[in-house]
Amino acid sequence: MERMGSGVVSWLMRIGESKPGSAQDPVDNLAMFIILICACIITGHQLKGFRWINEPIIAIFFGLGTGITLLVLTGGKSSKILVFDVELFFTYFLPPIIFNAGLQVKKEHFFKNLMNIMLFGAFGTLISFFITSFGSKLFFETLGIGNFELKDYLAIGAIFSATDSICTLQVLNQDELPLLYSLVFGEGVVNDATSVVLFNAIQKFDLSHINAMIVFKFIRHFFYLFTASTLLGVAIGLLSAYIIKKLNFGRDSAYHELALMILMAYLSYILAELFEFSGILTVFICGIVMSHYTLYNVNTLSRVTAMHAFATMSVIAERFIYLYLGMDALDIEKWKAVSKSPGSSVGTSTMMLSLVMLGRASFVFPLSFLSNLLTKSERDKLSLKQQFVIFWSGLMRGAVPMALSYNQFGKSGDDNKQQANAIMITCTITVVMFSTVVFGSLTTYLIRLVLPPSDFENNTHSSEPRSPSSSTIDILPFLSNYTIQDLEEDDRISSRKISRLVLFLSSPYNSVHYYWRKFDNAFMRRVFGGRGFTVHLTSSPEETLEHSLLV
């Protein structure tokens, strides 16, 4: 036992002393990360009942703990244990999370909320971006920190506009508050896409001599990226549906169709990055399209597996990212550089946190007011309590700001910027840690405070909170996610047919939805498949399986 203990210590020392970036022996780091992710999942399961703790916080603490252990074991020698690898994050860990989001989102609620989602996610993020940019410019120039250019301030605005709503989504229950959930969820994804697009546009454009023409071009470029990314996502999603429908893989090569789905989903992201679009937006849209068409062209088993497998990949990627964030917080060299002027560092972090809150508040409440003006139905309007939940869900900052910040300020550039760069990195680390741990741990408490369970019924037809172990259907979390609900949806749609004319006039969403349904059934499903269309699926034994699964 003792020998084993000293073995572990010497192993950890080896990890600590290995240079970051030198990928000569990834086995050590891999083993450590895998053990830590397992520990996070197990601890997360054990601490499920605790109100103040959530999965990101657990992972961050595990990361911090490991980082400190390594630091102590190597006697502070390894000044950088791990440097946040921007590429690793954007190329391998973000895509599965976002794709899974697109695949699992309840399309009905998402599209019902589309106006609000775009309003908050795109327009709101722009407002937050401007406030953060000019707030930080004012602050830095007043205190005389660093020699930042306009470009840097705009980058700061983009960096700190990227929210991380994972904590909030863990608390909100999709079944209890479907509309609010889809709004927070959709806004989160659109927000990520918007801030990354903004950041890339800032890096690309020469903003030193700003004028109306450049601003116009910038806005045009922004909209171009948005549209192109969406179209690419739709195109690859439809292509995957078409190919898998045409090929009609047999039952014995079921994993071939699943492999194609995974590869094409990833391809959508990679192609978007290649064309310099927004991969986040593309892969999200691709997920939505795939969940509407492709998922129904594969056999039932592949369908269930796909949902389940993507959720699993997303879980692993999320834990990894938070662990990484925790370990990364100990970038000693940067902290040393900052320690010469501790005042300005604390000041900057406090200021950025205030700007984050200010930026968020200054669009959530006005835009909610605007949205309520445009909404006719009284029950679809956003109550003040719901507005608060939306406000709160956007306060956390996560891996995206971290990655963008390293991208902008991580390079060791000219000397007169180095101090300011170090301040920005440590400030980002502080904001991410503080918001995730402090704001994150308050989330459950606050949401249950403003939205007690009795408030839930005004948004859902079944107000009962589902008890996880009481019904048979619960063992099929993913199946029930789409089949049962979709079947219900179908029923509702057919029974509504008579009153279609009334709805037609009263609600713009419903009429658009009605025409989309018609077009979808008449043309799209004929070409791209989708639920219940293709003959060989309807009459096949799979329907029997699906039926028996639902009994």
Place this chain on the structure above:
Amino acid sequence: MERMGSGVVSWLMRIGESKPGSAQDPVDNLAMFIILICACIITGHQLKGFRWINEPIIAIFFGLGTGITLLVLTGGKSSKILVFDVELFFTYFLPPIIFNAGLQVKKEHFFKNLMNIMLFGAFGTLISFFITSFGSKLFFETLGIGNFELKDYLAIGAIFSATDSICTLQVLNQDELPLLYSLVFGEGVVNDATSVVLFNAIQKFDLSHINAMIVFKFIRHFFYLFTASTLLGVAIGLLSAYIIKKLNFGRDSAYHELALMILMAYLSYILAELFEFSGILTVFICGIVMSHYTLYNVNTLSRVTAMHAFATMSVIAERFIYLYLGMDALDIEKWKAVSKSPGSSVGTSTMMLSLVMLGRASFVFPLSFLSNLLTKSERDKLSLKQQFVIFWSGLMRGAVPMALSYNQFGKSGDDNKQQANAIMITCTITVVMFSTVVFGSLTTYLIRLVLPPSDFENNTHSSEPRSPSSSTIDILPFLSNYTIQDLEEDDRISSRKISRLVLFLSSPYNSVHYYWRKFDNAFMRRVFGGRGFTVHLTSSPEETLEHSLLV
């Protein structure tokens, strides 16, 4: 369209001109690989009926085609398009393939065949290793090629002893020839493990002054690695079963248990590599243990997903490896170095191919004879036709020899070895290409020739070839793989109980199996779960689901 075409060309040129190893922008390469893997899967599906073509050949040709295209587009400038990344292969692509093998193997047949598997896989590989080593020593010294040391010849022996039985397994049908399939399959995995262990042992030991003591130590080390790897695999497999059983994840966090399974499977491989055991053997054993315990401690949906998801990962990894092999074949610099002495290069390749065949033949037939002597039951003896299939299945060489060869001869060492090193690399490429493409494409034809479908019944209780689309059960390829068969197995076991005494004396396998079953039921399943043991599973709705899936 034209613009798009030129865009593709300039993109390919960019890929071609990017330096290998400089991982600055992986997006280009990733996009290319994903598109190619998709193309392989689609083409493979379309060409399913063709007898001379199989998946590895398609992937290799796609790889070669892309390599040539890149080479032409860059005007031969990019001398190395891709250098085989040994680490990438062993760390990321091999583990899922081997783990999937362990998970999907039919345990009953595997353990029934264990003696033969170890005989061919371990002892046979050693024979082949000695013949290849001393054959190449004789050849090189006679022709005076290179200044190789004994160590290099031994490495050559280990490199060319690693078979690749994927082609053969694609032709053999597990349901038609279960025992032969499990023998070829098991031998392939044990062979991989043996040759990698051998190779590592050779690199570690100082073999310049060989004597009896060193040989003894070498053999002891070899057995130590074998035992330690097996024990580690069992330990991690059991640990995963225990943890997942204890935690009893709810239905709503089904993907957490799946994530734990994936991570712990990978952990077994990584830990084995960390301790310098054989990761291949460890992860294979871990897969077997997990399929016996862990798979039954998760809910039915996770179980189905796990089987399906691992098979999918394996498919993607396999395609990737063969694509890589194809592209890698165009290592221009090495070919240029070799072109100074084309005769010795062709000679070496021919000699190595002959040695591969000789090495294989010289243990398959003698060991089959030995195995037949030890087997009492007439129907379990290996017929000459089956011996030929075993012989043939070990002629193909794949990614493992390639990786080992780059490891041994890929470094640019001292000058007087450089020519010989280049010859060995190109020789490995030639052997891998030739054996996979030529031997591989003959496989279907030859196996159908020596084992026509009428020969199949002597090995299986259900002799009917299953038609893939006729029965309902076929839509559940993975479920049926383990549940139905295992249920049958159970029935048979209980009905045999009376005649146990008779069997006890007549067959050593059955008596060992009987005691194992007793121990398994009395102790192992109580602690580690497994099929049908745990109460909360038996009485839960999942059993109902499982039942309805099987109806």
